[in-house]
Amino acid sequence: MYRQKDPQVPLSAAEMKRALRKHVNPYQMYTLDRLTDGKDHWMWFVGKEGATRKEFVLMQARPMTGDEKTLTRLVNGKPQGDPVFAFVLDGRWVARCPDCITGQEVVSRDQPAFVCLNVLCLNIVNGHFPRPVKFPPAGQMKKVEETLLARPNPVNRGWDAQGLATGKAETVADLKAENIKHSLPPAVAVELEN
Numbered sequence: 001m002y003r004q005k006d007p008q009v010p011l012s013a014a015e016m017k018r019a020l021r022k023h024v025n026p027y028q029m030y031t032l033d034r035l036t037d038g039k040d041h042w043m044w045f046v047g048k049e050g051a052t053r054k055e056f057v058l059m060q061a062r063p064m065t066g067d068e069k070t071l072t073r074l075v076n077g078k079p080q081g082d083p084v085f086a087f088v089l090d091g092r093w094v095a096r097c098p099d100c101i102t103g104q105e106v107v108s109r110d111q112p113a114f115v116c117l118n119v120l121c122l123n124i125v126n127g128h129f130p131r132p133v134k135f136p137p138a139g140q141m142k143k144v145e146e147t148l149l150a151r152p153n154p155v156n157r158g159w160d161a162q163g164l165a166t167g168k169a170e171t172v173a174d175l176k177a178e179n180i181k182h183s184l185p186p187a188v189a190v191e192l193e194n
């Protein structure tokens with residue numbers, strides 16, 4: 001999934017800055033060598049190394065609800081109900097809320113629970129419990145990452161795993177074909193943490 005039509009290689013510093021400012025989170029400026037996920041997101045917003053999903057949700061949701069029971073469920077509830085599915089947007093692993101239009105959160109395979117932080121939602125349809133997050137198998141995840149990391153601009157690192165944008169799920173072969181179309185290598189070798 002490509003967002004921008006501008007030339008990809010080489011990306012000037014100004015182009016990169018513009019792209020980053022518009023679409024991605026500041027931490028992604030320092031993590032261009034990989035796709036980022038919930039752990040990067042939570043650490044940045046909580047302001048603490050190793051910050052967890054629970055800490056992030058607690059910080060974000062507390063101003064939205066004065067109800068301690070709701071807060072406890074959002075933070076500590078066991079994931080249940082229909083799962084959400086991880087895909088890649090703007091260089092991050094994210095999932096979209098099935099209950100509201102706008103809810104989208106950065107997710108991590110290590111802590112696969114989803115709480116929609118849209119103030120009007122907060123997983124209310126799911127009784128305020130987190131939903132499980134489904135990631136692709138590790139082998140497929142690695143192939144997706146190797147393919148998307150060939151794109152220097154994180155804004156163009158997108159994998160529409162469920163066909164949310166076009167109605168047709170993208171395959172790794174589709175992503176490679178996109179790379180070639182943009183004069184990029186089909187994939188790059190990367191060391192993955194996960």
Ligand SMILES: [Zn+2]
Nearest residue numbers: 097103116121
């Ligand atoms: Zn929602």
